[in-house]
Amino acid sequence: MAERYDVLVVGAGPAGLAATQAAAGYGARVGLVDAQSTQGGQVWRRDVRGAVPPDAAAAFRAVANLPNLDWLAQTQIVAATQNELLVEHDARARSLRYDKLVLACGARELLLPFPGWTLPGVFGAGGAQALVKQGWPIAGKRVVVAGSGPLLLAAAATLKKHGANVLGIYEQAAPAQLAAFASRLWRWPAKAAQAVALRAALAGVTYRAGAVVAAAHGDAQLRAIELRIGKQMRQIDCDHLAVGYGLVPNVELAELLGCALDASGRHPRVAVDADQRTSLANVYAAGEICGIGGRDAARIEGAIAGHAAAGAMQAAQAMQSARRRARRFSALLEMHFALDPRVRELATDDTVVCRCENVAWSALRDFDDARAAKLQTRCGMGACQGRICGTALAELGRYARGGLRPPIFPARLATLADSDFASIENQTAQ
Numbered sequence: 001m002a003e004r005y006d007v008l009v010v011g012a013g014p015a016g017l018a019a020t021q022a023a024a025g026y027g028a029r030v031g032l033v034d035a036q037s038t039q040g041g042q043v044w045r046r047d048v049r050g051a052v053p054p055d056a057a058a059a060f061r062a063v064a065n066l067p068n069l070d071w072l073a074q075t076q077i078v079a080a081t082q083n084e085l086l087v088e089h090d091a092r093a094r095s096l097r098y099d100k101l102v103l104a105c106g107a108r109e110l111l112l113p114f115p116g117w118t119l120p121g122v123f124g125a126g127g128a129q130a131l132v133k134q135g136w137p138i139a140g141k142r143v144v145v146a147g148s149g150p151l152l153l154a155a156a157a158t159l160k161k162h163g164a165n166v167l168g169i170y171e172q173a174a175p176a177q178l179a180a181f182a183s184r185l186w187r188w189p190a191k192a193a194q195a196v197a198l199r200a201a202l203a204g205v206t207y208r209a210g211a212v213v214a215a216a217h218g219d220a221q222l223r224a225i226e227l228r229i230g231k232q233m234r235q236i237d238c239d240h241l242a243v244g245y246g247l248v249p250n251v252e253l254a255e256l257l258g259c260a261l262d263a264s265g266r267h268p269r270v271a272v273d274a275d276q277r278t279s280l281a282n283v284y285a286a287g288e289i290c291g292i293g294g295r296d297a298a299r300i301e302g303a304i305a306g307h308a309a310a311g312a313m314q315a316a317q318a319m320q321s322a323r324r325r326a327r328r329f330s331a332l333l334e335m336h337f338a339l340d341p342r343v344r345e346l347a348t349d350d351t352v353v354c355r356c357e358n359v360a361w362s363a364l365r366d367f368d369d370a371r372a373a374k375l376q377t378r379c380g381m382g383a384c385q386g387r388i389c390g391t392a393l394a395e396l397g398r399y400a401r402g403g404l405r406p407p408i409f410p411a412r413l414a415t416l417a418d419s420d421f422a423s424i425e426n427q428t429a430q
C-alpha cells in the first residue's frame, strides 16, 4: 500500500534536513528519504573518531522526534513519476505518494581516468574520507591527496586526524587562480575561517598548486605516483592516492521526473526559481543538486524549499538575500577551480574508462553519442549506471550523458516485478 505525504524530501544532508525542519514546522506530514542509514549527507557523515560538529548536532536535533515526520533510512529510489516514488527498503518495494517533492540529492565526486587509476590503493578524495570516517584503518599509511577543489583540504585533514602520513596535497588549479580565490574569500567569513582551520590542521603538509597526477604505478597494489608540476615530472612512493576533481550534482532523479536542467555551468544542475521551484510545479530542489556551493548554501536553499513546499511564501522570500550571497560563492568556486585542459588528456589507449564493464579509452574515443557507445561497448551498463564513466566522458568532451530510464539504481528483481514499478515505468516511457 502507498504511503502519502504532504511533503516528501529526498536526501538527508544539510539541504534535506533544513527543508524537513521548515516544512514540518507548519504541521505538514513529511517523509524524509535517504539511501544512507544515518542523516547528515556527505559533509556531516558520522566519524567514528570525532564528535558530531555543533551545526550538524543542531540540525539532527531539530528533526528528531517530530510526530509528523517519517524518517525512511536505507531507502533507495528506483523509479518516479510526478506524484509517486517507487523505493526499495529492507529488500522490499514500497510506493511513496506526495503532494510536494523536495529533491536534495547532493553531489558526487568527479573521477577522471588516467593510467593506473583503477589500481587498488587509488581512491576518490571524498571516497577515502568517507571510508576513514567509517573506521577504515589508515594510521601510518603514506597518502597523497590530489585533484581539485576545497574538498582536498577537508579530505586530507580527516586522513591526517586518523593517523595517515599525508605526503602532500596537489591541486591542479594554477597558483595564480588559487591566489585570486584566496584574495576574495574574506567576503565569506565563515568559509575563510573554515579554510584557516583546515590549513592549521594540515600544518607541515605540502600544498602545491599547478600539479597533476599523470599516472599511478604498481602491480597488485599502488606503489608510486607520477606528478606533473609545470614542465617537470616527479615520482612519489606512496601506499594510497586520494584523487578527485571536484563535485558533480546528482541530477538523475530530477531528470527522470522531467525537471529542466541548467546546462550553462561546468556540469548540468537542476534549474530552479528564487523559491527553489523546478520547472515542475510541485517539485522543488535545493543544495548541491542545484550547483556546487557548500553546506551554507545547502542549508539556506533547503529552508527556502521547505517553506515554499508548505506554502509559506513569505518565510521563503525572507531568505532571498542570504541565498544570493551564498550562491555568489558557488560562482567563485566554479571560476577558480576550472580544470586545466591537460587533465582531460591523461588517459592512454589502454586506460579503462568504464570500470564496471571494463571498457578502455581506445574503444570509446571515436563515439560521439552516448547511446551508440553504450550499445556497442556496454559502457555505462554496470552497477554505477554511467554515473562515473558517463560523467568522465562528458568532462573529456566526448558526448553528454545518455538519457535515463528506470531503475536509476540497481534494484532487486522482486522490486522490478512489483506491479507499481511496471505502471511507473510505463508512465516514464510515455
Ligand SMILES: Cc1cc2nc3c(=O)[nH]c(=O)nc-3n(C[C@H](O)[C@H](O)[C@H](O)COP(=O)(O)OP(=O)(O)OC[C@H]3O[C@@H](n4cnc5c(N)ncnc54)[C@H](O)[C@@H]3O)c2cc1C
Pocket: 010, 011, 012, 013, 014, 015, 016, 033, 034, 035, 036, 040, 041, 042, 043, 044, 075, 076, 077, 104, 105, 106, 107, 108, 109, 126, 127, 129, 130, 151, 154, 155, 247, 250, 253, 286, 287, 288, 289, 293, 294, 295, 296, 298
Ligand atoms: C564524498 C564527498 C565528501 C564531502 N566532504 C565534505 C567535507 O568534508 N566538508 C565540506 O565542507 N564539504 C564536503 N562535501 C561537500 C558537501 O557535499 C556539501 O557541502 C553538502 O554536504 C551539500 O549538502 P546537500 O544536502 O546538498 O547534499 P549531501 O550532503 O550530498 O546530501 C545528499 C543526500 O541525498 C542522498 N541521496 C541522493 N540521491 C538519493 C536517492 N536517489 N535516494 C535516496 N537518497 C539519495 C544521499 O545519500 C545523501 O545523504 C563533500 C562532498 C562529497 C561528494
